[in-house]
Amino acid sequence: MSPRPDAAAAAAARRLEERRQVREIEAEILSRAPENDIGPSLERIRAVMRLAGDPQRAFPVIHLTGTNGKTSTSRMIDTVLRELGLRTGRFTSPHLHDMRERIALSGKPIPRTKLIAAYADVKPLVDLVDARSLESGGRRLNFFETLVAVAYAAFADAPVDVAVVEVGLGGTWDATNVVDGRVSVITPVDLDHTHLLGPDIGSIAAEKSGIIKPDAVTVSALQDDDAAEVLRERAEQVGARLVLEGTDFGVTARAVAVGGQLVSVRGLAADYPDLFLPLHGAHQAQNLAVAIAAVEAFVGGGEQPLDHDLLLTACASMASPGRLEVVRRSPTVVVDAAHNPHGARALVTALEEAFTFTRLVGLLGIVADKDAVGILEVLEPVLSEVVVTRNSSHRALDPARLGRLAAEVFGEHRVTVVPNLPDALEQAVTLAEADGLGGGVLATGSVITAGEVRLLLGHEEA
Known part of the structure; x- marks a missing residue:
């Protein structure tokens, strides 16, 4: 009734x-x-x-x-x-x-x-x-x-x-x-x-x-x-x-x-x-x-x-939202809250074990007081290219600065800077789709980055 x-x-x-x-x-x-x-x-x-x-x-x-x-x-x-x-x-x-x-x-x-x-x-x-x-x-x-x-x-x-x-x-x-x-x-x-x-x-x-x-x-x-x-x-x-x-x-x-x-x-x-x-x-x-x-x-x-x-x-029934979590298919988008080199190493090991991407595009937004270079160096072997951006935190590292650091690790030809996160996500997805069904996106560098990408893709609860 x-x-x-x-x-x-x-x-x-x-x-x-x-x-x-x-x-x-x-x-x-x-x-x-x-x-x-x-x-x-x-x-x-x-x-x-x-x-x-x-x-x-x-x-x-x-x-x-x-x-x-x-x-x-x-x-x-x-x-x-x-x-x-x-x-x-x-x-x-x-x-x-x-x-x-x-x-x-x-x-x-x-x-x-x-x-x-x-x-x-x-x-x-x-x-x-x-x-x-x-x-x-x-x-x-x-x-x-x-x-x-x-x-x-x-x-x-x-x-x-x-x-x-x-x-x-x-x-x-x-x-x-x-x-x-x-x-x-x-x-x-x-x-x-x-x-x-x-x-x-x-x-x-x-x-x-x-x-x-x-x-x-x-x-x-x-x-x-x-x-x-x-x-x-x-x-x-x-x-x-x-x-x-x-x-x-x-x-x-x-x-x-x-x-x-x-x-x-x-x-x-x-x-x-x-x-x-x-x-x-x-x-x-x-x-x-x-x-x-x-x-x-x-x-x-x-x-x-x-x-x-x-x-x-x-x-x-165990879940850990924002931790190596698949939030979209075709192409696959994975979010992870890794925000330091130790977390990034665990992420890379798990990625290589659980996924078989032919092309993986990184979507990176890192907080300014973190070891950005250390994170980038750990991720470099598994990422074909990276789209650098920022999350909404006032502590977020400036995308231009992060882009320069990324270029030193990846080379300029593998780095794209897109300051706006929604636009950066769209760019990363476009790059991943260029490789057909084997492409994917990894959004990481901060809990905030992982959470905001989840939200952009319709995941409102954790």
């Missing part, structure tokens, strides 16, 4: 009002200092949490850091936990399309009504802490700190049985680190944000190791020797148990399959053979092994096997 016209009109009016309020909230949060404008202090976020009654203590946490693979691993952990029947919260960054993606409840972006309510709860507290900080010569909470406060309030209000929380940047001084994770997860550590986190892998690992807490379990992916030593020292220092990929758990076998791969994993408590994962690349198989170990550590201290049939179901 259809709703009465007046009831339908009222419902539509409510939805419009909710959208308006969410836009205002996003504008207010975005007006703050950006998330990469950080300082070595948790005072502001701790003050807000105290005033709110420490909502972050209302639920157990699986806390993730690392250089690459955090969001994919977070989504995998979330999927398995939900298959176990748990109500989950998930906090990740950045988002592809909608800020609400960063705060997920039971696998879905937070409903507008719940975002509005959580923001209403924390805004007066944030304003109070801002005022006190400014009076003492400090500064307001930044974009990320504010969003963390909203997320923890929303998770406590839901309530969730467990929150899967990804750091924004680093670890020790990241705003998420007002929680004590029952399980901490360290995905591969590599060079990124060196101007903020340190000049070498050891320094970066030391910053990220700050999420390792006493009496917790830390699940670490394969690491550089320097990073692994830092993690071991931190775990010993605080009395945490450290389990390592390749020693305590890991991928035992994998084979390319239609639409993904077949992965066998040795977990902490059992072996899990022949799991179909609808994602490409050895790095995603490794992310899966880390995710399984993290869930084992959370639900049974690493001693209780997970049900194999449950894992089969969970793995088959």
Whole structure:
């Protein structure tokens, strides 16, 4: 039975009002200092949490850091936990399309009504802490700190049985680190944000190791020797148990399959053979092994096997939008969020394994503070030519500058500069079509670039 016209009109009016309020909230949060404008202090976020009654203590946490693979691993952990029947919260960054993606409840972006309510709860507290900080010569909470406060309030209000929380940047001084994770997860550590986190892998690992807490379990992916030593020292220092990929758990076998791969994993408590994962690349198989170990550590201290049939179901439904994702056919357009050389290397390896392009055109938009030359050098062997552009971020590298860098790596004859992203996408598709059915486009260089190409091709949800 259809709703009465007046009831339908009222419902539509409510939805419009909710959208308006969410836009205002996003504008207010975005007006703050950006998330990469950080300082070595948790005072502001701790003050807000105290005033709110420490909502972050209302639920157990699986806390993730690392250089690459955090969001994919977070989504995998979330999927398995939900298959176990748990109500989950998930906090990740950045988002592809909608800020609400960063705060997920039971696998879905937070409903507008719940975002509005959580923001209403924390805004007066944030304003109070801002005022006190400014009076003492400090500064307001930044974009990320504010969003963390909203997320923890929303998770406590839901309530969730467990929150899967990804750091924004680093670890020790990241705003998420007002929680004590029952399980901490360290995905591969590599060079990124060196101007903020340190000049070498050891320094970066030391910053990220700050999420390792006493009496917790830390699940670490394969690491550089320097990073692994830092993690071991931190775990010993605080009395945490450290389990390592390749020693305590890991991928035992994998084979390319239609639409993904077949992965066998040795977990902490059992072996899990022949799991179909609808994602490409050895790095995603490794992310899966880390995710399984993290869930084992959370639900049974690493001693209780997970049900194999449950894992089969969970793995088959796993997705990682914007990560080696096909968003169009004829020609094939693939988007990937690789934004540093380490991510680009994983991308290239997976591309060569899962796809057979006869001509692959790169569509590249990179943020100014990233290692653009390093990314270009990794991608050069697999790209026939590149179309250089920019995404909508104010931090995007100027296309003319990126074009000059690309010409040094690819040669001028393989580089086209198109400053406008929609026009650049059209140009890349045209170049790929020149090779018939074997041509394709790879859009990469930034999460923002991947997200905006997804949106241009009709993918509005992540």
